[in-house]
Amino acid sequence: MSGIVSISIQRFFVIYLLLSIVLVIMKKSNIDQTRLLFVASMRMTVQLVIAGFILTYILKNPHPAFTIGYLVAMIAFAIHRVLSKNKELNLRFKIAIGASLSVSGIAVVLFFVIAIVNQNIFNPQYTIPLSGMISGNAMTGVNLGTKTFREIVDSERSKIETLLNFGAKPQHILLPFVNQALETAILPTLNSMVGMGIVSLPGMMTGQILSGTLPTTAILYQIAIMIAICTVVCLSVFGSLYFGYQTLYNNRNQINYLL
Amino acid sequence: MAKILETTNLVFNGKLYYPDISINRGSIVFIQGPSGSGKSTFLRLINNMVSPSEGKILYNDVDIEKLDSIGLRRKIILAGQSIYLFNDTIRNNFIQFHKYRETQSPKDREIKEYLNACCIDFSMGISCENLSGGEKQRIFLAIALSFKPETLLLDEPTSALDSSTADCVMTNIVDYCKQSGITLIVVSHDTTLADKYGEQIINFGGIENEWNSFY
Numbered sequence: 152m153s154g155i156v157s158i159s160i161q162r163f164f165v166i167y168l169l170l171s172i173v174l175v176i177m178k179k180s181n182i183d184q185t186r187l188l189f190v191a192s193m194r195m196t197v198q199l200v201i202a203g204f205i206l207t208y209i210l211k212n213p214h215p216a217f218t219i220g221y222l223v224a225m226i227a228f229a230i231h232r233v234l235s236k237n238k239e240l241n242l243r244f245k246i247a248i249g250a251s252l253s254v255s256g257i258a259v260v261l262f263f264v265i266a267i268v269n270q271n272i273f274n275p276q277y278t279i280p281l282s283g284m285i286s287g288n289a290m291t292g293v294n295l296g297t298k299t300f301r302e303i304v305d306s307e308r309s310k311i312e313t314l315l316n317f318g319a320k321p322q323h324i325l326l327p328f329v330n331q332a333l334e335t336a337i338l339p340t341l342n343s344m345v346g347m348g349i350v351s352l353p354g355m356m357t358g359q360i361l362s363g364t365l366p367t368t369a370i371l372y373q374i375a376i377m378i379a380i381c382t383v384v385c386l387s388v389f390g391s392l393y394f395g396y397q398t399l400y401n402n403r404n405q406i407n408y409l410l
Numbered sequence: 411m412a413k414i415l416e417t418t419n420l421v422f423n424g425k426l427y428y429p430d431i432s433i434n435r436g437s438i439v440f441i442q443g444p445s446g447s448g449k450s451t452f453l454r455l456i457n458n459m460v461s462p463s464e465g466k467i468l469y470n471d472v473d474i475e476k477l478d479s480i481g482l483r484r485k486i487i488l489a490g491q492s493i494y495l496f497n498d499t500i501r502n503n504f505i506q507f508h509k510y511r512e513t514q515s516p517k518d519r520e521i522k523e524y525l526n527a528c529c530i531d532f533s534m535g536i537s538c539e540n541l542s543g544g545e546k547q548r549i550f551l552a553i554a555l556s557f558k559p560e561t562l563l564l565d566e567p568t569s570a571l572d573s574s575t576a577d578c579v580m581t582n583i584v585d586y587c588k589q590s591g592i593t594l595i596v597v598s599h600d601t602t603l604a605d606k607y608g609e610q611i612i613n614f615g616g617i618e619n620e621w622n623s624f625y
Contacts (some may be wrong), residue, residue, distance in 0.1 A: 283412070283596075309492045309493075309494040310494045310542070312494070313492070313494035314507075315459060315483065316459065316488040318480055318481075318483040318511050320480055323510055324510070401476070403461060405458070405459060
């Protein structure tokens, strides 16, 4: 196996030409998201360039503080993204989301790096990229789960109100909504596991093969990371919604719809 | 007759000020008043769906804030204005609502009686999805009756019914409540129904609130 071929900067810029195809199709289909396409491409480029420089520095000068700092920053960003999309939630619900994302994210990263890869948790080469994949997927899962839960509660107000008026307990009314939202949030991960290796060669495995790793080693990492992602999505969404839904009613079993 | 419900200096949200009210056990009470005068909120205060910002509500001489709220709502049933039924058969609606309340669903014979009391004479096996608004409202009331409450609160129970069906439903519900000793408190715009069935009529027309203080 040979190591990866570096892309020259001139050739690299050619890839942006592909975006013109997206732009043409968007124009033809009257999708008014040209600005978003531009902003998204620019943000991605700038953020990844900065991440590239920071990671290069950290890998050359490994220090536990850098690894912890990067891990904390990733989780904090994931929490910020979820909360900024769910501004209407009450403070205790937001705390439940923050705590669930942090605890489940850190626990799964620790388990993966220490028990599976058998590396020091402060080794940035393993901890940082694995944390990125884990916290990123947890963020997407919690976003989807919370959005689904809010939509269900919003559309089922008449059901909630009627059942409370008839003497049902809020837990009995809201818990099925939690389960429904959890199922919605976890399904994309399960579906991607079903198609893996046949429909797609996943990102982590592709990256490792490109950089010269034996495919047999790459698949072990890929299988392990998929199981870790499935677990972190399930844990973080369950924690967020299970502790979150209990903030919607008080000790008099009165519902506060201002989620 | 013994008092079942008594309110003193009741204020909701610092905006709605209620007159002191006293209701006897087993009586038929109608509440009237213009929109926004706090009629529906009053019913929600009684079954503790909301709490007053000031004042007290005594139920059987006990402050309702000291009673278990779920237990209270199982005794004081509120059939609200917005009707909710499961997309299922009439029979299964009875079963599902009772399951949520953790109570035994009534037998078919009893369901039939509750439906008859609400002037519904069709099969229990038909789905509620395709029924008219008025039919849904009557099934909703029949389900509320099946919980055998101590006090039944109805918020505009005949809003989707024509006058003759409304009269049939109210006659039967009032008879049922009288026979079973249920206290019935009804919010209704319909003065004819209130005059005909109400043993006590409470008017919230004159109560102070933030909005009508401007006029």
